[in-house]
Amino acid sequence: MRPTPWQSLIQTLRSLIPFGLSVVLLLIAIVPMTTPGFLRAGPMVTVLCVYYWAVHRPDMMGYLGGFSLGVLEDILMNTPLGVSSLVLMLVQAVVLTQYRFFVGKPFLITWWALALVALGAILLKALIIAVLTGHVTAPGALLASYGLTLLLYPVFAWVFAWADVLLSKEA
Amino acid sequence: MQTNGQMSRFGAMKVALHRLAFVVLVVAAFGLMLLGKADTLLVSRVGTAVSDALTPVLEVMSKPAASVGAVMNNLRELAAIRAENARLREENQRLLHWQTLARRLEAENQRLRELGNMVPDPTPRTLTGRVVADTGGVFARSLLVTVGSRHGARSGQVVVAGEGLVGRLTEVGARSSRVLLLTDINSRVSVVMEESRARAILVGNNRNRPDLAFLKSQTGVSPGDRIVTSGIAGAFPPGLPVGVVASVDEGHIRVELFIEESRLELVRILDYGLNGIVADPGAGNAPP
Known part of the structure; x- marks a missing residue:
């Protein structure tokens, strides 16, 4: 049976939930929180987003989603345009090529795998920015951002898992 | 059998399209990097337009965050209120001394400016x-x-x-x-x-x-x-x-x-x- 236009619209809107939720989390991350200094280390929020969806529901956020999220991040963060897009798509590509490894794995394993993926992502981003701008980022700052990214993953995974359950129920 | 063949062809096509999208978007990302170096004004204008469009959303989102921050600040300040009070008293004494000095210097400054016909700062x-x-x-x-x-x-x-x-x-x-x-x-x-x-x-x-x-x-x-x-x-x-x-x-x-x-x-x-x-x-x- 062919879906009605209304059903198609609902389906399209549902498929945008992971991307929309990622945008909301990115905006929340830059809203001034008057938080303690260590939280200003700048966690890689978008890496967490694309990583989760690539591991759990690769059909819900494709390369176009990663690209668009990266462009938005670069604009908001004032970093060279295109850098985050490239890094995010490479994160997606790495996870998708190892998809069999991730299927059915417990949370701790995916967290451990994130540690490797995020390390590659932040080093690559720092390298491209150094090439484009001539500014080398201090290793301490990279380490702080990396550590905070890993620490935040359970929170992000919880939010996304909630959205994932919602999407599965309605499917 | 034919249906299976069609499905596998469809699957292969989907994989190929997926890969093509990746390659195209990676090239686009490099293109944006080059554009950012070549035409900074255009990139800046696009960035400004996007920031402008998102500012009302960010403004709405920042209000609850500011309220939460204010509550947390209040709690932090309450915890240290005695020590803060003592510090402020001491600082007040010091500042009163500086106020006296500043007034004297201000008056002296004023006289010297008048003497030298100095053009005031904008x-x-x-x-x-x-x-x-x-x-x-x-x-x-x-x-x-x-x-x-x-x-x-x-x-x-x-x-x-x-x-x-x-x-x-x-x-x-x-x-x-x-x-x-x-x-x-x-x-x-x-x-x-x-x-x-x-x-x-x-x-x-x-x-x-x-x-x-x-x-x-x-x-x-x-x-x-x-x-x-x-x-x-x-x-x-x-x-x-x-x-x-x-x-x-x-x-x-x-x-x-x-x-x-x-x-x-x-x-x-x-x-x-x-x-x-x-x-x-x-x-x-x-x-x-």
Whole structure:
């Protein structure tokens, strides 16, 4: 049976939930929180987003989603345009090529795998920015951002898992 | 059998399209990087338009965050209220002494200005904006504020908070502007040591404490020395408080800023009518 236009619209809107939720989390991350200094280390929020969806529901956020999220991040963060897009798509590509490894794995394993993926992502981003701008980022700052990214993953995974359950129920 | 064949063909086509999309988008990402180097004005305008469009959303989102922050601040202050009270009493005594001294100096200054027919410093026009985004991170440090060209903001204008210099406007949209913070790696501000009048450049490093560079000699520089803007190059007026020397190591002087970037809620934009080193390319936007 062919879906009605209304059903198609609902389906399209549902498929945008992971991307929309990622945008909301990115905006929340830059809203001034008057938080303690260590939280200003700048966690890689978008890496967490694309990583989760690539591991759990690769059909819900494709390369176009990663690209668009990266462009938005670069604009908001004032970093060279295109850098985050490239890094995010490479994160997606790495996870998708190892998809069999991730299927059915417990949370701790995916967290451990994130540690490797995020390390590659932040080093690559720092390298491209150094090439484009001539500014080398201090290793301490990279380490702080990396550590905070890993620490935040359970929170992000919880939010996304909630959205994932919602999407599965309605499917 | 035919259906199975069709399905496998469909699957192979989907995989091929997926790969093609990846390649095309990777090329597009490199294209954007090149575009960012080749046409900074276009990229800046697109960025300003996007920031402008998102500012109302960020403004709405920042209000509950500000309320939560205020509650947390209150709790923190309540916990330390006795110690804070004692500190404030002591500070009050000290400030009263300074007030007396300042009044005497003000009167003396006034007399000397009259004697020398000195032209008074220009009084800046002031705009106040709310900080709606703090993009402090590893690779760049900037703020988005709710003041744009429709309110009279122009790129290059000086941004201050109660305690001292914050940075300057680099991208100005219709209803929002980007403030390049002093800690951003692209920030360079000509400063002077308040006591010795030795000139230097405050260089951002994407950390909380920027570096003091191009100082002729480190001798005589010690932690606690005050640093103000020098006014050279015309980007900033002279005498704006910037911070104090935090540490002096071999070859490295770190500066503790008077402002605390993570606690900025409202900032003031001062228009001294200086064009400075930031060129305004007609539309009120400038590359950072």
